[in-house]
Amino acid sequence: MVSAQSNLIRNIVAIIGNGIALCLFLSPTPTFIQIVKKKSTEEYSPVPYLATLINCLVWVLYGLPMVHPHNTPVLTINCTGIIIEVVFITIFFVYCGRQKQRLVIAAVLAGETVFVAVLTVLVFTLQHTTKERSLSVGIICCVFNVMMYASPLSVMKMVIKTKSVEFMPFWLSLAAFLNAGVWTVYALIQFDPFIAIPNGIGCVFGLAQLILEMAGPDQAAKQSSEVLCQRRSLGICPVRAAAVGFVIIGGLGYMVLYSKKKPEASAGDVAKVISGVAGTPENTHPRN
16 A cells, blocks of 8 residues: 555656656746847857756656666656757757857767767667666766756856846746756655756755845846846746745655655654654654
């Protein structure tokens, strides 16, 4: 029964994770609408989109049944992500005014394609069990997933330097944080270190972006009235949106612990474990 309950919660979390991941992939849409209207990429960086593309490519490989069985949610959302990122990168390439940057984008795309093709051939020719393939591809996925979450660090440096959050969209930061949090919960239900570790690190990076984002508007107001207008037009308070995100991830984490509790433990016992005020009785602790 516990296993069935865990599988049900895992499937629910996977659906939520796919929804949030889709929002993450689509969150730069307003930015690209502005790029098309202005016919210029201005100071926006292509790094996050190139990093997300290679991340999706290796996770599609990891999600294949011949590599890591029973990981359909990972496969489907990353296939969707590839399509979205290709569209974004194409728009960026078309409206990028610097020839040198276009060459860099083309070179990176070629390198990513060759890398994934070579990796796929090596995995299927040299490794013959799903355990071996999951290990090798999983390690690579960890590296690229951390790279994707860390890619906005260059933009964070610009935000600190210019004291303007114009080129670090709030909704992209919030979606990245929520995405990392939900997939961390998903990986902890039936422990998958290759999903848990990079997404756990992604939570830290996402939280850092949110803190910087929410601390920046006062300084940004002095330098960018346009950004303020965009913020007001959202109709949603960024602080409240971030708070809702914390509640969602916290709730999912509670569901995970509840699904793993011993039969004699109550919902209150699980809450005590989370808050750190549980006593010594063993029935208050989740199953190992």
